[in-house]
Amino acid sequence: ELKVEQNPLFLSMQEGKNYTIYCNYSTTSDRLYWYRQDPGKSLESLFVLLSNGAVKQEGRLMASLDTKARLSTLHITAAVHDLSATYFCAVDWDAGNMLTFGGGTRLMVKP
Amino acid sequence: KAGVTQTPRYLIKTRGQQVTLSCSPISGHRSVSWYQQTPGQGLQFLFEYFSETQRNKGNFPGRFSGRQFSNSRSEMNVSTLELGDSALYLCASSLVEGSGYTFGSGTRLTVV
Numbered sequence: 001e002l003k004v005e006q007n008p009l010f011l012s013m014q015e016g017k018n019y020t021i022y023c024n025y026s027t028t029s030d031r032l033y034w035y036r037q038d039p040g041k042s043l044e045s046l047f048v049l050l051s052n053g054a055v056k057q058e059g060r061l062m063a064s065l066d067t068k069a070r071l072s073t074l075h076i077t078a079a080v081h082d083l084s085a086t087y088f089c090a091v092d093w094d095a096g097n098m099l100t101f102g103g104g105t106r107l108m109v110k111p
Numbered sequence: 112k113a114g115v116t117q118t119p120r121y122l123i124k125t126r127g128q129q130v131t132l133s134c135s136p137i138s139g140h141r142s143v144s145w146y147q148q149t150p151g152q153g154l155q156f157l158f159e160y161f162s163e164t165q166r167n168k169g170n171f172p173g174r175f176s177g178r179q180f181s182n183s184r185s186e187m188n189v190s191t192l193e194l195g196d197s198a199l200y201l202c203a204s205s206l207v208e209g210s211g212y213t214f215g216s217g218t219r220l221t222v223v
Contacts, residue, residue, distance in 0.1 A: 031208075031209050033211065033212070035214075041216075041217075042201060042214045042215060042216045042217045043201065043203075043214040044214075045211055045212070045213065045214075048209075048210075048211040050209055088154065090154075092208070092209070097142045097144050097159050097161070097166075097167075097203075097205050097208060097212070098144060098156045098159050098167045098169070099144070099146070099154075099156060099203075099212065100156065101146075101153060101154035101155075103153050104153065104154075
């Protein structure tokens with residue numbers, strides 16, 4: 001059974017600071033996704049990482065994938081309040097389209 | 112382009128009733144998958160359909176079922192509703208494996 005673990009589960013940070021969210025998964029996969037969810041809303045796709053060593057950046061967020069370590073990171077640079085949300089990583093494995101999600105990281109950025 | 116459309120957005124049902132949720136994928140996307148999100152269990156995979164065939168099913172009781180039509184629209188049905196079925200149900204569509212998933216706005220089901 002595939003397990004996906006995120007840490008931390010909750011992150012409170014000051015504006016302007018940097019931080020990293022970690023996503024570990026338990027089986028071989030080279031397809032990893034990051035999503036953002038605002039309260040009461042659906043999932044917004046942030047990054048699609050499809051190979052070992054993949055690195056993608058959008059604004060203050062950068063995601064990377066190390067398939068050998070079974071680890072993805074989401075790095076936040078100079079956080080701003082608008083980044084406050086819950087972030088999920090998800091791994092796609094086996095035949096067919098089925099995602100296994102991590103438990104989510106609730107990020108609060110304080111002014 | 113139009114995104115993934117889920118209807119209805121909100122539903123309130125009574126225990127023991129059944130409910131049908133609908134999902135229209137992005138035009139050209141043939142894969143539709145369903146997820147349940149609850150505060151306690153997080154996001155869990157329900158099932159996935161491709162070209163009207165169920166390819167994968169998550170660990171949910173038989174009360175949860177689904178189908179996909181020839182136009183790729185999908186429905187999921189929950190029979191004999193229980194209080195624990197209260198959740199946000201999300202549908203996602205995908206073009207091909209590995210191309211990413213686009214989620215709909217979800218249907219929030221409340222069972223009373």
